[in-house]
Amino acid sequence: SPAAADHTLPPNIPDDSVAQEQLDGLDVQPKGPQDGYDRSLFPHWNVVESPCTARQVVLERDGHDVVTDDSCQPTEGSWWSAFDDEWVYDEPSDISVDHLVPLSEAWKTGAADWTTDERADFANDVESSQLWLATQASNGEKGDQDPSEWMPSNTDVHCDYAKSWIDVKDRYDLTITDEEQSSLQGTLDSSC
Numbered sequence: 001s002p003a004a005a006d007h008t009l010p011p012n013i014p015d016d017s018v019a020q021e022q023l024d025g026l027d028v029q030p031k032g033p034q035d036g037y038d039r040s041l042f043p044h045w046n047v048v049e050s051p052c053t054a055r056q057v058v059l060e061r062d063g064h065d066v067v068t069d070d071s072c073q074p075t076e077g078s079w080w081s082a083f084d085d086e087w088v089y090d091e092p093s094d095i096s097v098d099h100l101v102p103l104s105e106a107w108k109t110g111a112a113d114w115t116t117d118e119r120a121d122f123a124n125d126v127e128s129s130q131l132w133l134a135t136q137a138s139n140g141e142k143g144d145q146d147p148s149e150w151m152p153s154n155t156d157v158h159c160d161y162a163k164s165w166i167d168v169k170d171r172y173d174l175t176i177t178d179e180e181q182s183s184l185q186g187t188l189d190s191s192c
Contacts, residue, residue: 014166028175085153101168
């Protein structure tokens with residue numbers, strides 16, 4: 001398999017001190033209701049860099065030796081899932097592009113009040129560390145859980161996972177719960 005140096009994480013993960021400042025500034029309150037939520041309210045895998053969709057951009061951005069066709073669809077390459085330290089080879093349909101802060105989590109912590117365009121920006125954000133490569137198994141295991149409920153089995157990425165979660169919540173002015181704050185602070189203290 002590719003060397004450890006080939007383990008690619010999403011871009012713009014903040015450093016430890018910035019993540020701590022962001023965490024200290026997040027609004028702590030209980031999650032809102034799931035009422036009214038539907039994934040279709042977050043239009044995703046939109047074209048972000050013509051002709052490439054957000055999913056295709058991430059597959060090329062974070063993959064290795066990726067070959068794409070004329071419509072930007074990867075046809076071969078290798079992709080590393082940080083959540084479980086697993087590789088996927090030459091089958092781009094077998095690797096998920098995970099919304100780090102799940103769409104339903106965003107809905108319950110502020111996005112229910114957003115416009116459709118704002119939710120589309122969130123769901124297709126290839127500039128921040130909101131979109132991660134993940135095996136289908138680890139993505140399914142995570143579901144819509146926050147870091148107080150689930151962390152990757154690959155403990156080597158706990159620090160970056162927590163810092164990314166904090167950064168996305170900060171960028172989009174989303175709230176966190178007491179349990180979430182405690183878990184994130186514990187991860188910063190123990191893993192970063």
